[in-house]
Amino acid sequence: xxxxxxxxxxxxxxxxxxxxxxxxxxIIIGSISVISEAIHSANDLLASFIALFAVKTSTRPPDKEHxxxxxxxxxxxxxxxxxxxxxxxxxxxxxxxxxIQIIAEGGSVVNPGxxxxxxxxxxxxxxxxxxYLLKVGRETDSIALEADGMHLRTDVYTSLGVFIGLVLIKLxxxxxxxxxxxxxxxxxxxxxxxxxxxxxxxxxxxxxxDDEVIALTESILGNCCNDYVEYHDLRTRKSGQVSYIxxxxxxxxxxxxxxxxxxxxxxxxxxxxxxxxSNVLIHVEPDNHMQMLTYQN
Numbered sequence: 001x002x003x004x005x006x007x008x009x010x011x012x013x014x015x016x017x018x019x020x021x022x023x024x025x026x027i028i029i030g031s032i033s034v035i036s037e038a039i040h041s042a043n044d045l046l047a048s049f050i051a052l053f054a055v056k057t058s059t060r061p062p063d064k065e066h067x068x069x070x071x072x073x074x075x076x077x078x079x080x081x082x083x084x085x086x087x088x089x090x091x092x093x094x095x096x097x098x099x100i101q102i103i104a105e106g107g108s109v110v111n112p113g114x115x116x117x118x119x120x121x122x123x124x125x126x127x128x129x130x131x132y133l134l135k136v137g138r139e140t141d142s143i144a145l146e147a148d149g150m151h152l153r154t155d156v157y158t159s160l161g162v163f164i165g166l167v168l169i170k171l172x173x174x175x176x177x178x179x180x181x182x183x184x185x186x187x188x189x190x191x192x193x194x195x196x197x198x199x200x201x202x203x204x205x206x207x208x209x210d211d212e213v214i215a216l217t218e219s220i221l222g223n224c225c226n227d228y229v230e231y232h233d234l235r236t237r238k239s240g241q242v243s244y245i246x247x248x249x250x251x252x253x254x255x256x257x258x259x260x261x262x263x264x265x266x267x268x269x270x271x272x273x274x275x276x277x278s279n280v281l282i283h284v285e286p287d288n289h290m291q292m293l294t295y296q297n
Contacts, residue, residue, distance in 0.1 A: 002059065004145060007136040008052035011148050014129045015045040018122050025118045032099040033162040033182040034115045036092040037122065040155060040189065043088035047081040047151055054144040058240045071240020078147035078200025085151065085193035089186040096182035103175050112166035119166060123159035126152045141241035141277050143203070147196055154192035158185040203238040209245075213275060217245055220270045227263050228252075229287045245271060246281035253286045260284045 019041035026034035054077030062069045133149030136142070165181030168174070208214065214236060221231055229250040237244045249267075251260055268280040 003136055004055045004059075004140050004142050005052070007133055007145055008048065008055045008148070011048040011129060011133055011152070012045065012052060014125055015041055015048050015152075018125060019045055021118050022122065025114045029112060029115045031112065031115050031162075031166065031178055032095050033165055033178045033185065034119065036095060036182040036185060037119065037155075037159060037162055039091055039095075040088050040158065040185070041122075043084050044151055044155065047084055048148055050077050050080055051144040051148040053077070055142060058142075058144070068239060068244075069242065071242045072204060074142060074144040074240040075200050075203045075238075077144045078196060079204070081147050081151055082193045082197035082200060085154075085189055085196065089189040089193065092182055092186040092189070096179040096186070099179040099182070100176065103179065112170045115166045116163060116170065119159050119163040123156050123163060126155040126159060130156060143200055143240065147200055150192065150196055154188055158188055161185055161188070203240075206237040209236040209238060209243055213243065216274055217271060220274060221247075221267065223270075224263070224267055227266075233283075241277045243275055243278040244281075245275070245278055246283070248283045248285055250285045250287055 019038055022034055022038035022041055026032075026038050054074045057073045058070050060066075060070045130149045130152035133145050133152065137144075137146030137149050161184050162181050165177045169177050214234070217234065217236070229252060231247050231249050234247040235245070249264065251263070255263075264282045264284065267282060271280050272278050
């Protein structure tokens with residue numbers, strides 16, 4: 001199985017286990033913070049399926065309808081994940097406010113015992129799974145896996161927050177800590193959703209690559225400067241894991257087609273070596289100044 005698909009399936013499995021455990025324990029002990037984490041994990045499970053679909057689809061080769069490939073499905077996946085996180089945060093806040101009202105009226109007592117166990121286990125598992133997803137996502141330049149990893153990494157902090165809240169309830173008996181912890185969880189989720197939206201949505205607008213990547217491309221071109229007159233109209237964009245780079249290269253008018261072809265191949269090879277998963281397109285132009293001098297003579 002391809003490494004990205006394997007990572008996506010691993011995320012689906014872990015989220016299924018955690019969602020079931022949190023929901024069961026949350027209902028048994030009557031904890032809205034644990035149930036809110038179960039909602040979050042259900043959200044994560046749906047996001048993991050979306051990431052799995054995106055990873056599988058993005059690897060398809062270009063076809064008649066998609067001549068540039070299917071890479072942007074990963075960015076769409078990441079954007080959908082972010083929207084799902086926003087929805088989950090809204091549901092958690094809604095349930096937490098309802099729980100505050102119930103506690104204020106003297107109802108609902110949380111028995112944190114098993115909740116402490118399941119939230120501690122959840123934090124540990126999510127840390128391990130998110131680390132794996134982020135590692136594979138960065139190594140394969142997969143925004144879908146990286147988004148899923150970022151999603152689960154927020155679960156580590158939110159699970160720890162609920163864990164601490166339940167421990168404090170056990171030590172102090174102060175029941176209001178449960179919905180307060182749930183609201184804090186929701187606020188952390190909103191922050192993660194905003195960051196994920198920004199990262200996933202930018203490539204859909206064909207935003208330029210990072211400054212470091214552009215500087216690296218310019219450095220490679222600079223190392224070949226003795227072989228051409230100048231370059232201009234350098235443009236970059238991202239689609240899934242593929243970085244698209246195109247530019248206009250001005251050569252002396254006396255350069256043969258073979259020489260121009262060989263130079264373009266050299267530049268492309270060097271860029272692809274330094275920038276993995278890059279697609280380079282070079283448009284060759286003759287030096288108009290040289291052509292004018294030749295014509296005048």
